Amino acid sequence: MTQLQTMPVTADSLFEQLELAIHEHRIAPGTKLGEDEIGEIYGVSRTTVRAALQSLSHERLVELKRNKGAFVAQPSIKEAREVFEARSLLEPRTAHSAALRMTDEHIENLQRHIDAEHDALHSGDNGRALYLSGKFHIEIAQIADQETIAAFIKQLISRSSLIIALYWQRRSALCESNAHHALMSAFADRDGDRAQELMKSHLVDLITSLDLRNIESSPSSLRDALTR
Amino acid sequence: MTQLQTMPVTADSLFEQLELAIHEHRIAPGTKLGEDEIGEIYGVSRTTVRAALQSLSHERLVELKRNKGAFVAQPSIKEAREVFEARSLLEPRTAHSAALRMTDEHIENLQRHIDAEHDALHSGDNGRALYLSGKFHIEIAQIADQETIAAFIKQLISRSSLIIALYWQRRSALCESNAHHALMSAFADRDGDRAQELMKSHLVDLITSLDLRNIESSPSSLRDALTR
DNA sequence: GTGCGCAAAATTGTATACAATCTTGAAAAC
């Protein structure tokens, strides 16, 4: 099994492919990412793989253990709380700014994203739907024209994807995009205050849909605690 | 000129050395960081240097231009505003949390930092004083026990150091640590609300001490615009 | 059969070698 594509695979493109695979839950938290293994799959040398893995570790999607290798990150419960705490500091205020700067074109783009998310969900591609759902938040930050904050939010959403993979409790409705629709309404009205409040509620709903009790739950982390 | 130390220089330690040098203004924004040049100075191969430079670029302290090399970042005026916008979203609330969790030991540590900052300032080592001043903010975030937010603040403060190097107007008093002393008072009282307000004011003062008018100022960026 | 020890295999960390791209500067054309 070698060489999956004809275009030359650069360190950056490899980073993006791995990032997307993790974000779409095609690779599970805790999975070891061996340098030789990935190098053979994509037909590149370990040098290139290492650069990509290092980038992923900076985004906190991968944990590098010295002389041990790279593993898809497994955020702890404390880290999960911290990620949503950070999001609740950044995203509501950013939604406010975005609402005030929103153009008709922005709204159309966001609406298309919601539609695509809806399609993915109904075609059973939950990973894809989750990815698109996250991208919705990132685009809001970009509309707010705050690239610095947008970069933070982008990282936090990627990490949220790992958190959802680990702690999401099935009983809660899967990412019903009601919240996103409501946000769209506030954006259409250019109502900054309402957008801010809706985003705040949305994040509370999200964290509520997780099981963050310290019950030594998550099967993989227990197994991991014994072998590391 | 080779080999400055006897301990083996690892990619991580090289990252820290370069980060500190940039933070203390020993390397100016815009400086080219050639891989061979750094490698010879520290007695390591380009492989190690590249890993360190990549880490620095993730922290936004260095800009990597493909096939051109690594340069100490030169934040634009827009980016400078964004950095302080992000700080004003994160730091006041974090100071609030920190005040409520503050132990006597924490307060003693912070006080020692302020003293060291004071000493550095009076011994004329402005770069060192600036570094310690930034570290004060980082430690507050760590006391708040929010590692995720602390990591963001750490990056924002490093970038603030570059911003200060580019846009600080000499006429404003140099980082008078009055604001830090006032914060210490609020911390000593465990007064979260006051700490939050003081931090907010402190950040406003900081940005006010900068010259962020779009006058095509900063000599180096003009020269750079023509040569890139 | 169980547990320990140690050597071989495997994996990562770093250095070196080669390829691709960019920069420089001098010669030639005008």
Next chain:
DNA sequence: GTTTTCAAGATTGTATACAATTTTGCGCAC
């Protein structure tokens, strides 16, 4: 004298080779 061309030098991007560390598993003692 100025501009253009293009080749040589310099620098980065990637691959390969070697060193250091960790993991594995077989053999041996008990």
